[in-house]
Amino acid sequence: MGSDDANTILRMASLATPMALRVAVTLGLPDRLHDQDLTVDRLAGDLGVRPVPLGLLLAHLTTLGFFERTPTGYRTTEFGENLCGDSLTTVLLNLDTAGGRAELAFTELLHSVTTGQPGYDRRHGRDFWADLAAHPPLRESFDRQMAHRLRAGVPHLAAGFGWGRFATIVDLGGGPGTVLAGILAAHPATRGRLVDLDVTTAAATFAEHGLEDRAAVTAGSFFDPLPAGADAYLLVDILHDWDDEHAHLILARCVEAAAPDGRIVVVEPVGGRQAGTEMDLAMLVIFGGRERRVEEFEALAADHGLVLDSVTDAGGRSVLEFRIA
Template identity: 45%
Template structure:
């Protein structure tokens, strides 16, 4: 049979394909790229290494060749293409962990098969797939919770240098990183600016990891980590309350409650600083549907953030580009 050379439906099939993305995610979950890079390159050897059915794994590997992830080196032999090397552990963008079906985000991604339910009802897709909310699922599975914290920490660490340099953090005395996870963003800010001190507030698991990261960075004389929830009262008196990639994880009512807690703590002299994607349309639309599917959340536009802030007595005073992120400063009227 001759190979098809035209895009089916003008490219619609490629855009709508589910099989190839799932094949790539299975490869990521089984760490096939790491095994192949280490020299395990035949179907038989790979099946033994990953405890898979040899016949079915071979058929998966053949499709990954067709998809350009692997190359064929002969009968039942495979190597990595340039694309396939991105599935190795330790690659800079961390794609293997993001796509891992047994990790937090890969697990959540499977719920998007219920996008039709979400569009019809406005409800998150995750509970339709798993019977519980994303956050309850994390609470019940320590491995996925650690996966989520690690993935979020890696994402923030990648963007943190730009955020740390873009905004005048050195004018602040005390920055409270609300829901700050393992402290990646706060650490970058404190490393770039010797003036402020900082506090991470999060749940017990992330706080333990933040304490270790702060100590490893040699910042324990200027920073600490405190167990708490952004739905409860926050320690007042700091002049900066940072919400980095937090609000999009929640529906509008919950996001407003989080901002209300920050506004109450900041009072009239402090400021609330929201760090997120606001100027990248490709991220905006894709991220918005993902946040909706996972959490019932929303990837806010600047206008939507302004409306949310206004409802809790805050207004936008500045927007500072920071790489792919922006730092939006909010204050209460004086």
């Protein structure tokens, strides 16, 4: 192996830059230096950190183009502005948010590959969902993360599948209600109900879109009995968060609640279609899950008497429609 190849591999494997970016966003450096030049000493005093280590952090990120030196300190560059404000990027990089905290589970990848178990529990002492329940700010940041992830794709998802066939849709684990609100707005004859552990944000979302008369919220878990008799039970980015054992429990609840001619609709980045290999590893270390392929979904669903009717790509995800055989 040549020295160039070795250096390339070492750069790919280095944790210095990924962690430097996360620490900078967590400290709010890009926003603080966006409209003003500040010295390291001034910044360190404002943040309550040590000036010499902070200077090392800023120096490294300056070599990468996120900050620039000025006669009076440091300033965020145009490139560095991508780390400012509230965006999917900043929500995922901030170590105080659910997304940033979850990424630290990658330090336990060896454990996950060896055992098939998530690394999150090993890193943080409890599983991801228990961590969110114990820390409301983490739950709030996770809802923001999902809203950011889905926002661009929801209009395409709402228009790219025949949701209007369903008089009633139950959205399971839909968080802030972003997807269900988009579907209901595009299909005025459809009514919806969102089921999640905390429905406060979802209620606000429906009110914001003027959907209170067609959207209801129910506090609950998709592992418990579900509202019965709906035409469709919707699982958006749910099953990939769980291993097969828990995925079977979720599907069993859906089939138990569905009308005889009801449908189970799974929306996810499906393996071999939209899902990338990096996301596969993320699902593993955080949840012990994975981005299943179409044939894996079919095998999973068959145990519950479900037959795959169609697969439609829309909004950066695949929509798998199952009927009860």
